[in-house]
Amino acid sequence: MAVRLFEGQDHAAAYQQYRVTPDELISRIMSYMEKKTPNQFNLALDVGCGSGQGTILLAPYFNKVVGTDISPAQLEQARANRNPPNVSYRECPAEELPFASGEVDLVTAMTAAHWFDRKKFLLEADRVLRPGGCLALLSYTMDFELEYGDISNTLNEICKEFYAALFPYRDPYLGTSSVKIYSDMFDSCSYPDKEWNECLRIKRNLPLNRYISMVETFATYRRLVRKDPAEAGRLSADVRNKLMSAMNVSSPDTEVTMVVKYFYWLAHKP
Template structure:
């Protein structure tokens, strides 16, 4: 990876506990793959796999799934996860994948590609993909929303306070907009068969503490935590208290609907016809 983060063990453990798995996106990826080659696929590689929440979702569709990551701590958490027998993990940079040219059916990166050396990664993904193989990159915007009856707007005003407080700690490598990063990567991909999807709203029922915990896994929160642990804790406690007050509840385990806004793009490597 061009930027190394998520390597502390406690951060990796929180990542495994709180990050949501993109079930709906997997079905979109497999639908795109099945349009041209509807057979059972051999090998999927999930790059920047983290603790493996997305990696394991690929298992039903492939003979073998390999998650790769640069972080020892993340891969340790991935191995703690409940893994199907056809899922394994490998430590390597995103730009140096340990696969032969043309060996891979699917290369995917789930909420990770913005940390890569993006052009080198695209070249490497092209190298390992077989003709007709697919590349799938997905992520989501930071401005997740909460839904709870007629107080959703109030809750989201509080959420915006959380995001605004973390904005100064956003890593400059990803700039002000992750969407632009992925859009630029999409534009630079020369595969003619590709599609861009700006927003897919996915809803999850989570405890209020689950929402707080997820935001705390963001790199911007982790940067604040390193700089000023007391301020980071105060911020989380303040947002939690405000949300509980708005909901008129006494327990942070009270469930709420979390809306995650995904964006993603899919591309198919051309098949070169001969003869």
């Protein structure tokens, strides 16, 4: 991997607990595969699998699913899951996958490919994919929205303050736009049969506190924690209090709807 992150035990545990599992995206990936390459679902490879939330979702569709990551802490969390018997994990870089050429039916990376050496990863994904196999890369923008009664706009102005405070801690490797990273990767993919999907809004009902905890798993927030843990704690508390005040509630366990805006692309190897 070009960038190593999410390697501490506490961060890996938080990642496992709070990150959103993209069930809706898995359905779209499998629908695409069923159209392009029906009845060829032997091996799926989830690269940069983290704590395995997305890896497990592939299990019902394939004979074998392997999640790979460079972080031992993340893989420890993944192996602690109640994994189906056809799911396993390996430690390796995204650019050096321990599979034979043409062995894999699906290569996917869920909110991870932006950290890879993107050119090397695409070459390696092409190497391990069999002819007719599929590549699926997905991620989301960091501007999560909240819905709550008729004050959603007010809440989202407060959320924007949260994101703006974290933006200076964005890793320079990512540039200013994750969407552009994936769009550039899409453009550089040589497969003629491919499709780009700009936005799929996924909603989850959850306690307000869980939304705060989700943002606290962002790499930007973790960089702030390393620089100034007191400031990071103050920022979270300030945003939480502003949101509760706008909602006119006294408990951070009050349920809201969180909207995550995914983008993704799919490609079919000739």
